[in-house]
Amino acid sequence: MSVKVTIATVASHAKVSRQTVSNVLNTPHLVRDETRARVQSAIETLGYRANLAARQMRTGRSRLIGVRIDPMRNGIEGSVLDRFLHGLTEAAAPAGYRVVLYTATDDSAEIANYEELLASYTLDGFVLTHTHHGDSRTAWLALHDIPFVTFGRPWGATASHSWVDVDGAAGAATATRHLIAAGHKRIGFLGWPEGSGVGDDRHAGWLQALEEAGLASTNLDRRVVDGFAEAERATRSLLTTRRPPTAVVCASDALAMGARTAGDLAVIGFDDTPAAAAIGLSSVRQPLAEAAAQCVRLLAGLLDEVPVPGPPDHVLLQPHLVVRQSG
Amino acid sequence: MSVKVTIATVASHAKVSRQTVSNVLNTPHLVRDETRARVQSAIETLGYRANLAARQMRTGRSRLIGVRIDPMRNGIEGSVLDRFLHGLTEAAAPAGYRVVLYTATDDSAEIANYEELLASYTLDGFVLTHTHHGDSRTAWLALHDIPFVTFGRPWGATASHSWVDVDGAAGAATATRHLIAAGHKRIGFLGWPEGSGVGDDRHAGWLQALEEAGLASTNLDRRVVDGFAEAERATRSLLTTRRPPTAVVCASDALAMGARTAGDLAVIGFDDTPAAAAIGLSSVRQPLAEAAAQCVRLLAGLLDEVPVPGPPDHVLLQPHLVVRQSG
DNA sequence: TTGTAGGCGTTATCAT
DNA sequence: ATGATAACGCCTACAA
Numbered sequence: 238m239s240v241k242v243t244i245a246t247v248a249s250h251a252k253v254s255r256q257t258v259s260n261v262l263n264t265p266h267l268v269r270d271e272t273r274a275r276v277q278s279a280i281e282t283l284g285y286r287a288n289l290a291a292r293q294m295r296t297g298r299s300r301l302i303g304v305r306i307d308p309m310r311n312g313i314e315g316s317v318l319d320r321f322l323h324g325l326t327e328a329a330a331p332a333g334y335r336v337v338l339y340t341a342t343d344d345s346a347e348i349a350n351y352e353e354l355l356a357s358y359t360l361d362g363f364v365l366t367h368t369h370h371g372d373s374r375t376a377w378l379a380l381h382d383i384p385f386v387t388f389g390r391p392w393g394a395t396a397s398h399s400w401v402d403v404d405g406a407a408g409a410a411t412a413t414r415h416l417i418a419a420g421h422k423r424i425g426f427l428g429w430p431e432g433s434g435v436g437d438d439r440h441a442g443w444l445q446a447l448e449e450a451g452l453a454s455t456n457l458d459r460r461v462v463d464g465f466a467e468a469e470r471a472t473r474s475l476l477t478t479r480r481p482p483t484a485v486v487c488a489s490d491a492l493a494m495g496a497r498t499a500g501d502l503a504v505i506g507f508d509d510t511p512a513a514a515a516i517g518l519s520s521v522r523q524p525l526a527e528a529a530a531q532c533v534r535l536l537a538g539l540l541d542e543v544p545v546p547g548p549p550d551h552v553l554l555q556p557h558l559v560v561r562q563s564g
Numbered sequence: 565m566s567v568k569v570t571i572a573t574v575a576s577h578a579k580v581s582r583q584t585v586s587n588v589l590n591t592p593h594l595v596r597d598e599t600r601a602r603v604q605s606a607i608e609t610l611g612y613r614a615n616l617a618a619r620q621m622r623t624g625r626s627r628l629i630g631v632r633i634d635p636m637r638n639g640i641e642g643s644v645l646d647r648f649l650h651g652l653t654e655a656a657a658p659a660g661y662r663v664v665l666y667t668a669t670d671d672s673a674e675i676a677n678y679e680e681l682l683a684s685y686t687l688d689g690f691v692l693t694h695t696h697h698g699d700s701r702t703a704w705l706a707l708h709d710i711p712f713v714t715f716g717r718p719w720g721a722t723a724s725h726s727w728v729d730v731d732g733a734a735g736a737a738t739a740t741r742h743l744i745a746a747g748h749k750r751i752g753f754l755g756w757p758e759g760s761g762v763g764d765d766r767h768a769g770w771l772q773a774l775e776e777a778g779l780a781s782t783n784l785d786r787r788v789v790d791g792f793a794e795a796e797r798a799t800r801s802l803l804t805t806r807r808p809p810t811a812v813v814c815a816s817d818a819l820a821m822g823a824r825t826a827g828d829l830a831v832i833g834f835d836d837t838p839a840a841a842a843i844g845l846s847s848v849r850q851p852l853a854e855a856a857a858q859c860v861r862l863l864a865g866l867l868d869e870v871p872v873p874g875p876p877d878h879v880l881l882q883p884h885l886v887v888r889q890s891g
Numbered sequence: 892t893t894g895t896a897g898g899c900g901t902t903a904t905c906a907t
Numbered sequence: 908a909t910g911a912t913a914a915c916g917c918c919t920a921c922a923a
Binding site for chain 2 (some may be wrong): 286287299306307336338353359511516
Binding site (some may be wrong): 566570583586614615618620622623821 | 917921
């Protein structure tokens with residue numbers, strides 16, 4: 238490792254005080270042009286970079302944001318978070334932030350991570366995923382005045398914080414309308430048990446599109462916990478009703494893959510996972526890179542020296558349907 | 565945020581000097597039992613946690629390690645890195661390290677990240693993935709004396725650093741032997757163009773298993789760049805030879821999925837991605853959590869105050885075959 | 892065994 | 908516009 242170059246190295250090289258170097262970095266308008274140029278060139282030739290640990294001791298800011306990484310709980314779906322994480326890392330860097338990872342399997346374990354990461358590493362803020370009804374994480378963060386943004390609406394709670402989400406209802410409605418346009422009259426829905434914000438949202442979109450078209454009917458939806466086998470079974474049960482659907486909209490690609498093997502019907506999945514692409518499954522794609530970028534934008538806003546006052550920001554992005562052979 | 569509790573808070577609470585608190589933390593054997601207990605209880609009641617930024621200024625250690633996160637370059641395969649990343653995060657935490665992410669699309673971009681992360685955040689070390697022939701990253705890191713471990717052998721280079729890898733040749737051989745045991749006499753291989761260390765390794769394993777059984781033959785392997793459609797085409801070409809294979813071992817699940825749609829033959833994939841599980845594809849599974857844990861272990865060893873001297877450590881893990889309907 | 896003094900690299904405050 | 912000084916929280920001498 239080459240010799241350590243600090244603000245003092247730069248200062249002596251440019252024949253100014255350390256403070257002037259600091260001013261060039263943080264409040265350049267206070268420095269005379271000529272001096273600034275001299276310092277800048279010293280910075281460049283020396284390859285100086287501010288030490289964030291030292292800076293943090295003064296400012297309390299680490300330029301580090303925390304994000305949780307999941308175990309791949311539901312197989313196929315894991316790639317959604319993966320893509321989001323990649324987008325987050327990419328968007329954070331130009332904004333001057335780095336992403337620190339932690340794992341947790343439930344809210345309280347995640348809160349324990351917050352405590353550790355805040356006290357030891359002084360993280361500046363967090364991006365939360367997997368919001369759900371009765372989310373205790375947001376309450377804790379708000380209580381302790383920690384900046385954070387959620388990717389996912391605060392389901393069932395009034396939004397007192399900024400969030401970014403993808404309009405799942407709109408996505409499901411788009412998929413449903415696509416099937417209607419293709420001539421389908423009876424279109425089923427395969428989703429998760431009621432109570433999941435994301436799942437209920439997608440279900441609502443399906444229902445609304447059917448109602449718009451005067452095609453709503455009873456007993457066309459099934460709720461199963463995510464799983465290939467269960468999805469297949471549920472779809473068979475749909476297909477053996479008196480008037481079976483000819484197509485089905487699914488709340489996930491995993492469900493859709495199960496549905497597809499159950500018989501001959503049009504199927505549309507959700508999340509456009511790599512598996513969907515590989516097997517020609519039409520699927521609703523979330524703009525994850527955009528969602529991640531928006532999360533960074535909102536969080537960076539919260540972290541600004543002069544935080545923009547005003548109510549929390551909400552961003553609802555539109556997904557789009559990727560049409561393949563399946564429907 | 566509750567009131568900040570530093571080493572001084574603890575000291576005054578326990579009625580000792582700051583130094584004694586520091587000793588309790590770093591060199592407990594120097595402190596009398598009674599004093600130590602008093603300090604410990606003060607630490608607990610106050611919820612004190614050492615501030616790593618301050619510690620780092622003295623020790624130069626950040627307890628942060630860097631890992632690259634990829635764009636999902638080849639679709640299906642993305643989940644391999646995802647699982648590795650999860651394992652790394654989980655293994656790092658109990659060892660007292662946190663994972664910082666960065667993105668890069670080539671070696672030189674990655675090296676630029678090293679420079680930034682080392683100078684600004686003082687990362688303690690790196691875990692590299694995607695090792696390849698002529699890898700300039702390891703040379704740079706070694707030159708600058710930065711601790712690092714690679715997940716993946718230093719293909720084509722003499723190993724002057726510690727690494728962890730999974731024995732792809734053994735995995736492919738296991739898959740091949742499984743097919744042989746099932747009665748297959750002509751077994752093909754679908755892989756990537758020559759020159760990829762990982763791909764060539766898997767190819768070698770396939771070949772060896774065939775030779776062992778006296779089943780080796782020419783024109784049974786195909787090399788394509790990863791892609792569902794290409795894999796399908798290549799497999800068809802295999803199936804239209806004079807003496808077509810009845811089974812095929814593939815270097816990835818993506819290739820395997822393509823092979824499967826090409827016709828009626830037994831197929832075994834590689835990496836056991838979620839997609840493989842969903843469609844009943846047999847696949848060779850890498851012990852990624854174990855690999856990640858070993859990477860952390862080796863890197864932590866390099867980072868120890870008293871680094872264990874001796875040659876670099878190499879860990880080669882064995883994958884295992886997950887048998888499903890496909891073969 | 893415990894305490895005192897100084898400094899890591901930075902920025903805030905206050906002079907000049 | 909620039910510089911001197913102190914302080915952030917911690918650890919490493921060294922002194923008591």
